[in-house]
Amino acid sequence: MEDLFKEYALGYEMLRDAIEGFKPASDKWSIHQILIHITDSEISSTSRLKKVLAEDEPILISFDQDAWVNNLEYDLLDREQYLLLFKFLRSSMQTILDNLTSEQSERVGVYVDQGRFTFKQLMEYRVEHVRNHLAQIERIKKAYHDNK
Incomplete structure (x- = not known):
């Protein structure tokens, strides 16, 4: 779990490094x-992680990511503010993670549409989520440079 928590804590720096010096192109x-x-x-997930640690088998709710992108006018939102918010959300969890017991890592939350997940599984997903999007960013950057 220690490696998982280290990578979780580095999420902001990894995102910042991935976009350094790159101007976004128009695409999907x-x-x-x-x-x-x-x-x-991360906003939703931080709340879910805390629910799993604080409540007995809480119900966890997913959100429709495409609806959010399409209906909240993401293009108008300030990327720097959002990156800082991400950084603060991740750092706000650090004390909790530093003091997490093995019993707490096995606490369970239940998604009505996906089933039961332990805190550890939810943390693994948070780290994987950033990894997947970093790879997506690299693909977009490569496609942009290949088409120049």
């Missing part, structure tokens, strides 16, 4: 939209 999901999405996802 732009890099800008991806960064806003990651933060919106």
Whole structure:
């Protein structure tokens, strides 16, 4: 779990490094939209993680990411504010993670549409979520440079 928590804590720096010096292009999901999405996802997920630790088998609710991107005018939102919000959300969890017991890592939350997940599984998903979007950002950057 220690490696998982370290990578979780580095999420902001990894995102910041991925976009350094790159101007986003217009495409299906732009890099800008991806960064806003990651933060919106983090807002929801931070709440879910805390619910799992604080409540007995809480119900967890997913959100429709495409509806958020399409209806919340992500293109108008300030990417820098969202990156800072992501950073603050991740750092706000650090004390909790530093003091997490093995019993707490096995606490369970229940998605009505996906089933039961332990805190550890939810954390693994948070780390994987950033990894997947970093890879997506790299693909977009490569496609942009290949088409120049």
